Amino acid sequence: MNSPRSLLDVSSNQKAFKTYIKPLLNIELLLVLYILLFISGFTTQDGYLFYNEYRAMQIILLLFFGLIACFFQRDKISKGELVFFALVAVGSIFWAQPAFVISELLLAYLLYKSFGLLQYRQLASKLLVLSSLTMFIELPLALWDYIQTGKYAAIWYPLTWNIRVYDSYFLLVSIFAVWLYLTNQRYRYLYLLFLFLAFLAILLDAGRSAILAYTLFIVTVSIFYRHVRYPLILVYISSWLVYLSVNYIANLNAVRSLGMDSQILRVTTSLRDDLWMNAYQCWSKQPLWGCGFYQLDGYEHLAAHPHNLFIQVLSETGLLGFCFLFYVGINILKRINWQSRSRYFVIAALSAVGVDMFFSGVHIYPVTQMVLLWLFVFLLKNPEFASDSLVPSTPKNLIMTLLPSLFYVVVSLWFIDLLVATEVFLSEVPFTPPRFWVYGYRL
Template structure:
């Protein structure tokens, strides 16, 4: 098969490399390098869709895409670099998911993709094995060592893991033979990492996804109960680790598995809301927090992000997203584990930056691409919009290439560069308030 048929596998391998802590060296930070790769992959997906596939949209989608395009063009010359960053990211999200969906849908058998998914799952649990050594050092010396191989905020890894858990459930539920014996170990290690990270949003997302499967699929209830039992066991291991630490070191319950501290999300959302009410139709502008002194650089809520930052255009785009998800979630063709994974990602998107961080974006691409590929639209209705769909794709491709060429070419051509700002909080770049990457010799 030609190379362009392997975008799903390429994304999968990139994510596996990230989980194992490696990066090419294009950028000095793994996060920034993944962002650069995402920019290039988005452009490649545009070209593949435009020239390689007979891509068609429904009239509703065409209307939404044209409306959004005209709305953006009307204000385009007023955008700052931060808005261009956000716009490039949102366009990239949409086009990569579209291409991966179309690519997988072409093949009658996805068994080769399942092999690569299993490879990704194995790569995701390799770092968690080192939790055992962290527990040992923690109990003996009272020092908790970071067991993750990937660099950056632990919340990035937590958001990456959520889709992977449901991909593992999917492989188990279709009786993929290689995962049968190690499935409990996979769930145990991945959720153990979430418990030790205090990843409340990720754990809640997984729980809701399991509830969806339990309610909607009688044949998979035994699998859900077994998975839930393993998650409870991982909780017990985490809890007793803190319990024995307290006993050994004479600590009076100061350390436990339950995080009681506030995440500050309500204050964050209130802050941006107060700014948004001043200009609700237009919004405060994409990537707004990067322009402020606020100690965070994204809203930790994808839905509020679209509405507060992009106003009416963001609301229209969000409604279109919900409509697409509704079609998939109500389709009998889509596997229940993938539907549950979508629900879990949607919940996580309400509390995290899973659709902002490049690594978790790739993880979500793999899940959504597989789910959407199983949805079968009415071919006769869609085929009538062939040429109009091509025009829409060409318009957005032109806009995307203009943004990348005008604002990110210097970043793409900068070798061994990285982002830097006074505050290290991820956003579009690893240092979210950075406008562009700078050479490593200039990074303090």
């Protein structure tokens, strides 16, 4: 017969398991682990080949999620997915250089299947925000160097990604930080510290799209959540004050030592009008189907994408592809519980992401794609935001039940062939903006 003490020990062990161990036994932490590699600056490749490394790891992780969804959870196919694959099949006949567009569309499909599998875990979001604080360890050294030389360089970033990747990353993680602060989580001051440092880094990079998106997000949240209004506004203003002060001191030193003109605000150039006009000219050739991947061969001095998700989808996949994007957007809005007070936070987050996508190329990078995936899991599957009215139908047709497995096999074979045939980790490549492999020339 068990003694009361032994029963108490078993009960305490079970409680400890549920409290400390069980939260760690979930596939969502695999996605967080992938992002932690980015935070730590992990790479085994020289030059810019680490981009391919993160793309390959992304594909392997998404294929693993897809495997679980299709074969272990008996995932069902939807009519929308059938239309999607029909669009890919027919569009490949009309698109120029279809391998680029097909690869990106199939990657989007894997992200969609992963979204269906993943569940929101607050622990994962906390790890994401708190771990991201370590990225700012060398920022004071970069600021000191800027003050001394008058030239700012973002050499404190763990990897030599395009700085816009970090700007968009900080924007996305700031959304989690604000929610954790807003809901009175522990270590609230750390979330405010992240917001301050994240916006300061964006300002130093002169990331205008991220600045607009961050500002819109903070303003919207401050309007609808009065109990956090003043702390958020204070942090926002503090970032601006530190940024302006550092710039002013650095420019004064530059004038004294080098005779340079004083310039308080850092600026960047923009070719958005040229990019968008280029995309329009490409789209006008085939308005219905689009022109596929269009930049590398025909426009050598422009980027490999128009720095606008919506224009990119329209120009590359035509009106049909854009209608499909519109359909996805409608389904996202249907998933939101518009009766909840938390809807204002969702509006703020989606508006910020929309602004950033409208002016930047965040969606083409593997890391930011994975953070966006987690953000949509957070916004659309968190009980605070999600609507309970949508219950997915379960078709009884055997063919519709088996199709997901067939599609998964086809998609897997496509990416396995890319990994093997394109030799993604070999030799140097021209330096142009990234697309799928470094930097679009592998396909």
